[in-house]
Every structure is written in structure tokens, then in C-alpha cells.
Amino acid sequence: MKFGVVVFPGSNCDRDMQDALQNDLNQEVIMLWHKEKDLSMFSTEDCIVLPGGFSYGDYLRTGAVARFSPIMQSVIEFANKGGKVLGVCNGFQILCEAHLLPGALLRNANQQFICKNVHIKGLGADKALKIPIAHGEGRYFADEATLDKLEKNNQVIYRYCNENGEVTQLSNPNGAIRNIAGICNEGRNVFGMMPHPERATNEALGNTDGRIVMGSLILGVNAVANEKAALVNF
Ligand SMILES: NC(=O)CC[C@H](N)C(=O)O
Numbered sequence: 001m002k003f004g005v006v007v008f009p010g011s012n013c014d015r016d017m018q019d020a021l022q023n024d025l026n027q028e029v030i031m032l033w034h035k036e037k038d039l040s041m042f043s044t045e046d047c048i049v050l051p052g053g054f055s056y057g058d059y060l061r062t063g064a065v066a067r068f069s070p071i072m073q074s075v076i077e078f079a080n081k082g083g084k085v086l087g088v089c090n091g092f093q094i095l096c097e098a099h100l101l102p103g104a105l106l107r108n109a110n111q112q113f114i115c116k117n118v119h120i121k122g123l124g125a126d127k128a129l130k131i132p133i134a135h136g137e138g139r140y141f142a143d144e145a146t147l148d149k150l151e152k153n154n155q156v157i158y159r160y161c162n163e164n165g166e167v168t169q170l171s172n173p174n175g176a177i178r179n180i181a182g183i184c185n186e187g188r189n190v191f192g193m194m195p196h197p198e199r200a201t202n203e204a205l206g207n208t209d210g211r212i213v214m215g216s217l218i219l220g221v222n223a224v225a226n227e228k229a230a231l232v233n234f
């Protein structure tokens with residue numbers, strides 16, 4: 001499995017993503033400047049990653065300009081063919097703006113940029129993972145019908161919880177509706193999340209819980225189900 005990490009003007013987690021995938025998870029990574037359009041070196045078994053950051057300075061709304069970057073048309077076509085796409089933080093925002101995922105990321109309820117460790121719980125999991133967040137517009141929102149559909153199809157992959165794995169209002173850092181931290185599309189090949197697993201994949205970073213999240217992408221659903229920590233049907 002090969003990973004293509006897109007670099008937008010203003011991305012700032014692209015190298016962290018590359019480092020985590022290449023050095024901590026032993027994966028092949030190709031960096032992709034946002035002006036590239038050719039994704040023919042990737043098969044649908046591969047994964048395009050939209051990393052975190054401040055693409056286009058967050059002007060207008062986070063992700064609203066990056067969604068029109070030249071590469072995005074190719075990313076949309078790749079996703080529509082069944083190719084895997086992962087968006088982290090700003091990447092999640094871009095995926096929603098591009099309508100590859102439903103809903104939107106609104107300004108945090110407290111109107112502040114929040115940078116701290118939080119806990120999240122994977123679908124069907126019994127263990128909380130500690131993963132950092134760093135965002136100003138991370139409050140997931142969708143209308144009730146969309147939310148009900150997401151839940152019915154098991155598309156809510158991660159929710160904010162406390163360290164015991166209980167999904168509570170107090171453990172919700174940004175006011176996300178139904179504590180939603182990450183979702184996938186109906187086809188289960190496009191996945192977005194606000195927390196940053198790539199910042200937690202090495203002992204030197206003081207946290208390796210991100211390996212479980214990233215590993216679910218690489219090893220597939222069974223490996224992760226065995227971990228009883230997360231369940232992403234990639
Ligand atoms: N770390 C990030 O990707 C931040 C995303 C975006 N700039 C925000 O503040 O919400």
C-alpha cells in the first residue's frame with residue numbers, strides 16, 4: 001500500500017504525516033504538490049492523504065479554498081473509483097468542503113483554538129485512545145437526518161470520550177454534535193477525523209496510540225477489531 005500526501009500552500013502537518021507513515025509505520029510515501037493532477041501511480045488499494053494545517057491561511061472558511069486546488073478534482077475522481085482517501089484535521093475540513101464527506105466543521109464552541117490531548121473511541125471499541133487535537137474550526141455539524149444516516153450505517157468512526165471510554169458532554173472539546181470526531185463515507189473508502197494520529201506514533205513523542213488509528217488504515221479492519229480499539233473498514 002502506497003500513500004500520497006498532498007501539500008497545499010499552508011499545510012503544516014504534511015511532513016509529520018510523511019514521517020509517521022514512512023518511519024514509524026514503514027510505508028511508501030509520495031509527496032504531492034497541490035498543483036499536480038496525475039494520480040495514475042496510485043491504485044485504489046493505495047491511499048491519498050490530505051494532511052492538517054492552514055491551507056490558504058484558512059481564508060473564508062477552513063478548507064474552502066483548498067477544495068478548489070487543481071489536485072482536488074483528481075482526488076474526487078480517485079475516491080469515486082473506490083480509492084482510499086484520509087483527511088486529518090484541515091484535511092477533514094477539505095473533504096467536507098469537497099462534499100466527499102457529509103456535514104461541516106464549524107468554529108469551536110468556545111471560539112478558541114484548542115491544542116491539547118483528548119480521548120477518542122473507535123466504533124465498536126472498548127478502549128479510549130489518547131490523541132492530540134489542534135484546531136479552531138473542529139466542531140462537526142450535520143443536520144439530524146444526515147446524522148441518523150451516519151449512525152445507522154456505522155459511519156461515525158470516532159467520538160470524543162473521557163479516559164474511561166465514556167462519551168460525555170465534558171469530554172467533548174469543541175462542541176461537536178453527538179461528540180463526533182471522525183466519520184467515513186457510505187462507501188467506507190473516504191475517512192476524515194479532527195484529531196492528529198500522526199502526532200502520536202512514536203515513543204519519542206510520548207504517545208503511540210496514533211499507531212492504532214494509522215495501523216487500521218494499513219492492516220485493515222480485522223487487525224484493528226482485534227485491538228478492540230477502533231474499527232475502520234478500510
Ligand atoms: N491542525 C489543523 O489542521 C488546523 C486546521 C484549521 N487550520 C483549524 O484551525 O481549524
